Every structure is written in structure tokens, then in C-alpha cells.
Amino acid sequence: MSTETTPANSGTAGERPIGPDNPAPVIEPPRTRTGRSPRSTRTNFELHGWLFMRLSGILLVFLVLGHLLIQLVLDGGVSKVSFAFVAGRWASPFWQVWDLLMLWLAMLHGANGLRTIINDYAQRDNTRFWLKMLLYTATVFTILLGTLVIFTFDPNIR
Numbered sequence: 001m002s003t004e005t006t007p008a009n010s011g012t013a014g015e016r017p018i019g020p021d022n023p024a025p026v027i028e029p030p031r032t033r034t035g036r037s038p039r040s041t042r043t044n045f046e047l048h049g050w051l052f053m054r055l056s057g058i059l060l061v062f063l064v065l066g067h068l069l070i071q072l073v074l075d076g077g078v079s080k081v082s083f084a085f086v087a088g089r090w091a092s093p094f095w096q097v098w099d100l101l102m103l104w105l106a107m108l109h110g111a112n113g114l115r116t117i118i119n120d121y122a123q124r125d126n127t128r129f130w131l132k133m134l135l136y137t138a139t140v141f142t143i144l145l146g147t148l149v150i151f152t153f154d155p156n157i158r
Contacts, residue, residue, distance in 0.1 A: 049112050049115075049116070052108070052109075052112060053109060053112055053113065056105045056108065056109045057109060059101075059105060060102070060105050060106060060109060063098065063101060063102045063105070064102065066098075067098070067102065083155075084155075086153075087153070087155030088155075090150065090153045090155075091155065096150050096151065099150055100146075100147060100150050103143065103146045103147070103150070104143060104147075107139055107142055107143050107146075108139070108143075110139075111135055111136070111139040114135050115132060115135060118131045118132055118135065
């Protein structure tokens with residue numbers, strides 16, 4: 001057996017090479033349980049969140065591109081958009097559902113992405129909690145207000 005050290009088993013100067021008589025140090029797995037780990041971590045919430053991001057993203061591409069095509073190209077552009085134009089659109093349940101789907105999917109898609117960013121970058125538990133509470137509050141408020149406007153829009157308001 002050769003006593004030469006190779007890059008795979010060489011150590012720093014003065015150390016013996018790693019082998020049967022000198023095993024490598026044991027490195028703990030990166031996700032070992034600690035005293036602060038929750039008891040039950042076997043939920044599929046992150047999987048469902050990941051799947052929702054993919055499916056809602058695909059659906060949003062079609063909804064938004066369809067919206068832009070219809071509003072900007074086929075209906076004469078931005079200069080035609082007015083209160084009467086919106087009132088005419090929202091008189092149809094089709095356009096109400098279209099806009100409602102865009103609102104809900106865009107808000108939930110964005111909120112889920114921001115939740116992931118908060119989980120990744122907020123280091124303190126308290127900071128993470130309050131940032132997510134602010135995010136959830138803003139998301140629910142915007143969805144509820146947008147839904148209310150879409151379904152209670154009155155074209156005869158003066």
C-alpha cells in the first residue's frame with residue numbers, strides 16, 4: 001500500500017491521511033431535530049404551496065395575456081377605457097369572473113411568494129411572525145375589497 005496522499009484523502013500539514021485507522025469526522029445531518037423543532041413536521045403545506053405557485057402561474061399567464069390582448073388590441077387600447085367602459089364590461093358575469101380570477105390568483109400567488117421570501121430571510125421568529133401577519137392582513141383586505149368592488153359595482157352611481 002502506498003503512503004502517498006491523494007487530494008481525496010489528504011489533510012492539512014501534519015495530519016495523517018483518512019483511512020481505516022483514521023476515520024473522517026462525523027458530520028451531523030443538516031436537518032437534525034433540536035429542542036426547538038416542532039413535534040409534527042410531516043405536513044404537505046409547502047408541497048401544496050409549491051404546486052399552487054406553478055398552476056396559478058400558468059393560469060395567470062393566460063388570464064393576463066388574454067386580458068391585455070382583448071383590452072389593448074381588440075377593444076381599441078387604453079384611450080377607450082373609462083367608467084362607462086368598465087361598467088359595460090362588469091355588466092357581464094363572464095368579465096366579472098375573469099377579473100375575479102385574476103385578482104384572487106394574483107394576490108394569492110404574490111402572497112405565497114412573499115411568504116416564502118419572509119421564511120427565507122427573516123431570521124428572528126418574532127420578526128417572521130409579524131411580517132407574515134402584515135402580509136396576510138394586506139392580502140385578505142385587498143382580496144375582500146376587490147371582490148366587493150367587482151360584485152357591487154353600480155354603473156348608475158352619481
